[in-house]
Structure formats: C-alpha cells, structure tokens
Amino acid sequence: MPKLTVDGIGEFEVPAGKRLVLALKEEANVDQLHACGGNARCTTCRVDIIAGEPQTISAAEKTTLEARGLTDVRLSCQVLCDQDMTVKAISRLEGSGRSDCGSDPTPEMQPQPVEWVEK
Numbered sequence: 586m587p588k589l590t591v592d593g594i595g596e597f598e599v600p601a602g603k604r605l606v607l608a609l610k611e612e613a614n615v616d617q618l619h620a621c622g623g624n625a626r627c628t629t630c631r632v633d634i635i636a637g638e639p640q641t642i643s644a645a646e647k648t649t650l651e652a653r654g655l656t657d658v659r660l661s662c663q664v665l666c667d668q669d670m671t672v673k674a675i676s677r678l679e680g681s682g683r684s685d686c687g688s689d690p691t692p693e694m695q696p697q698p699v700e701w702v703e704k
C-alpha cells in the first residue's frame with residue numbers, strides 16, 4: 586500500500602488507487618475542503634505535493650488549474666494514491682469561514698471519462 590505523509594500530521598497507509606482527497610479525509614482525518622464534491626471545478630481541494638507528485642494529470646485538472654492561474658498545487662480530487670507521496674494540506678475547513686467541507690467525493694474519479702495527460 587502506498588504511504589501518504591501529510592506534513593505536520595503523520596504517515597498513513599492508503600489503499601492503492603484511492604483518490605487523494607478521500608485519503609486525506611479518511612486515513613489522515615484532515616478537514617480537507619472539497620466544495621464541488623470532487624469534480625475538478627472549485628480548486629478548494631488543492632494541496633501542495635512536496636514529494637512523489639504524479640507526472641500525469643487529468644485533463645480536467647489541467648484545464649481548471651490553468652484557468653485559475655494556479656501553479657505548484659494539485660487538486661487532491663484528481664490525484665490517485667498509486668505511489669508514496671508527501672503533501673501539505675493547505676486548504677482546510679478550519680479558518681476557511683465555510684460551514685462544511687463540501688459534498689462527499691465519490692470513490693471513482695470525476696468527471697468521467699477521465700483523460701490522463703502529461704503534466
């Protein structure tokens with residue numbers, strides 16, 4: 586099982602292929618935001634990947650990051666835990682002023698069909 590290290594929080598074994606947003610919530614117990622429910626639209630699920638960043642990216646994530654002018658972050662709803670990774674949780678409910686983290690992301694990547702492209 587891949588190891589997920591969350592800076593300042595701990596290390597966690599994660600089922601291979603699990604969406605990072607769900608691993609942050611369920612394994613690491615992080616109050617990770619995911620306002621659009623894991624559909625690559627809101628960017629509140631953004632994380633800083635310190636090590637082990639996947640070199641592929643979904644076309645949906647790439648389009649959204651480019652549209653918002655975001656660099657050096659990844660959308661945790663669009664990243665699968667298929668290798669060891671170290672991340673910093675930079676978009677959390679605490680301090681956000683929001684009332685909740687957002688609707689629950691599905692276990693499967695959204696939007697479907699997923700098109701993987703080079704980062």
Ligand code: FES
Nearest residue numbers: 621623628630662
């Ligand atoms: S972009 Fe909205 S939850 Fe990932």
